[in-house]
Amino acid sequence: MTSRNRILxxxxxxxxxxxxxxxxxxxxxxxxxxxxxxxxxxxxxxxVDVRQGDLAxxxxxxxxxxxxxxxxxxxxxHGAEPAGAVVDAVARHARRVVLLSSGAVRDGLAPExxxxxxxxxxAVVEQLVERSGLSWTxxxxxxxxxxxxxWADQIRGGDIVRGAYGAAPMALLxxxxxxxxxxxxxxxxxxxxxxxxxxxxxxxxxxxxxRALGDVLGRPLRWQELSHAAARARLLADDGFPDAFxxxxxxxxxxxxxxxxxxxxxxxxxxxxxxxxxxxxxxxDHRAAFS
Numbered sequence: 001m002t003s004r005n006r007i008l009x010x011x012x013x014x015x016x017x018x019x020x021x022x023x024x025x026x027x028x029x030x031x032x033x034x035x036x037x038x039x040x041x042x043x044x045x046x047x048v049d050v051r052q053g054d055l056a057x058x059x060x061x062x063x064x065x066x067x068x069x070x071x072x073x074x075x076x077x078h079g080a081e082p083a084g085a086v087v088d089a090v091a092r093h094a095r096r097v098v099l100l101s102s103g104a105v106r107d108g109l110a111p112e113x114x115x116x117x118x119x120x121x122x123a124v125v126e127q128l129v130e131r132s133g134l135s136w137t138x139x140x141x142x143x144x145x146x147x148x149x150x151w152a153d154q155i156r157g158g159d160i161v162r163g164a165y166g167a168a169p170m171a172l173l174x175x176x177x178x179x180x181x182x183x184x185x186x187x188x189x190x191x192x193x194x195x196x197x198x199x200x201x202x203x204x205x206x207x208x209x210x211r212a213l214g215d216v217l218g219r220p221l222r223w224q225e226l227s228h229a230a231a232r233a234r235l236l237a238d239d240g241f242p243d244a245f246x247x248x249x250x251x252x253x254x255x256x257x258x259x260x261x262x263x264x265x266x267x268x269x270x271x272x273x274x275x276x277x278x279x280x281x282x283x284x285d286h287r288a289a290f291s
Contacts, residue, residue, distance in 0.1 A: 005031065007186055008064055008094070010055060011074035012036045012044065015146045016100060019179030020072050020186075021048055027187060035064045055086050065093035070186050073129075074100045078244045080111075080124035087125070091132040098185045099129050099138045100178070103197065104252070116255070117248045135192045137185040141178050142199040142262060143170040145282040148209055150241065155213065155221065155290045162224045164231035165253035166207035171199035171262040174277040174285075181271045191271075199265045201276045206253075209279065216283040217290055228254070 007024060011017040012034030024032045025045055032048050039052035053060020055076065065071070071094045075083070090097055104119035111123035129136050151161045178198060185191040204212060207223035214221030226234070228250055235246045256262075268276040283290075 005069050006033060006067055007031070007070045007072065008033045008035060008068045009072045010035045011076055011100075012048075012050075013038055013042050014074060014076075015144065015175040016178050016182070017072070017074055018044070019176050020182050021045070023176075023179050023183045024186070027183060029187060033064060033068065035061070056082055058085065058089070061086065061089050062093075065089060068094050070094055070096040070098070072098050072100070072182055072186060075122060075125050078117075078121065078242070078248075080121040083125045083128050087128040087132050091134050094134065096135040096186070097129060097132075097137075098182050098191075099125065099136065100182070101126055101138045101140050103140045103142045103199075105140055116252055118252070137191040137194050137196065139178060139181060139185070140195060140197045142173050144178075145172040145174050145200065145279055146286075148172075148213065148283075149286070149289055151210070151213075152290050155217075155219075159214075159219060159221050160224050161210045161221060162226050162231075162234070163206060164226050164228050164250060165257060166210075166223045166225050167205050168253045168256040169203045169205050169261055170209075170256070171203050171264055172209065172279045172282070173198055173200045174279075174282045176285075177268045177272070177276045180274070181268060184271050196267050196271060197265050198267050199262065199276065201264065201278055203262050203264065204279055212280055213283055213290065216280055217287065 007030050009017050009020050012021050013036045021032055021034055021044055024030055034044055034048050034050045035053055036042050037054045039050050042050050044050055051064040071090050102118050102122040104116040105123045111120055114120040114123050126138055154161050181196055210221050210223045235241050
């Protein structure tokens with residue numbers, strides 16, 4: 001393993017970022033700096049240089065980048081407007097960036113021609129990173145298993161999960177596997193200009209995800225189908241769910257019904273040496289969140 005002196009992890013208290021921080025520390029070959037909006041209550045391990053701020057805070061970002069060799073860049077915005085300034089700042093300080101992009105990006109299409117809004121914004125960031133002069137690796141993950149945490153309140157309140165497009169199939173991916181690939185790309189040679197398409201090892205529809213949750217939790221959970229309009233109203237009424245993401249999410253689920261079944265990759269195993277974790281493993285790891 002080739003040591004990089006200091007790595008900055010953005011979005012360090014998110015599902016993936018927290019795992020990147022922990023796994024970098026476990027590797028023991030680098031010093032880790034974390035950028036988070038919640039520095040005081042970040043709860044990150046000892047030995048991490050925690051900095052307050054986010055990618056929209058230019059001064060905080062510049063300060064966090066001082067003396068950094070590599071950056072794990074998690075794009076938290078639903079658009080790409082700040083991307084130029086962020087990538088320019090990274091390129092002024094670091095030599096390498098690992099970008100957490102999106103599986104919604106389609107190869108061979110310009111950003112403005114990407115069919116999904118999430119793919120459009122991430123394709124812009126990918127393009128800027130490619131043109132930055134940085135050594136780069138991009139990760140394109142499939143659906144995060146952590147998205148099922150959106151159902152936690154419903155599950156704590158009863159045995160029915162309500163939503164639209166229960167037949168939509170997804171290759172759910174454990175955030176620990178995303179982080180494991182990111183850590184290899186940040187600390188090892190051989191990942192320059194690579195695109196790592198990541199999936200979990202199985203495809204589950206939303207209704208099957210609910211049944212799997214029930215199996216692990218020991219409860220008779222079941223899916224109740226809602227219309228698009230009813231699901232949209234429910235999500236818009238949820239203060240914890242970003243309004244700007246409601247329509248892209250539901251439209252994306254609708255498209256999954258007509259699209260080919262998600263293709264599985266073995267990229268996680270090829271990069272890390274360990275197979276991607278199953279969804280039931282993820283549920284066992286997060287059991288407390290549903291209780």
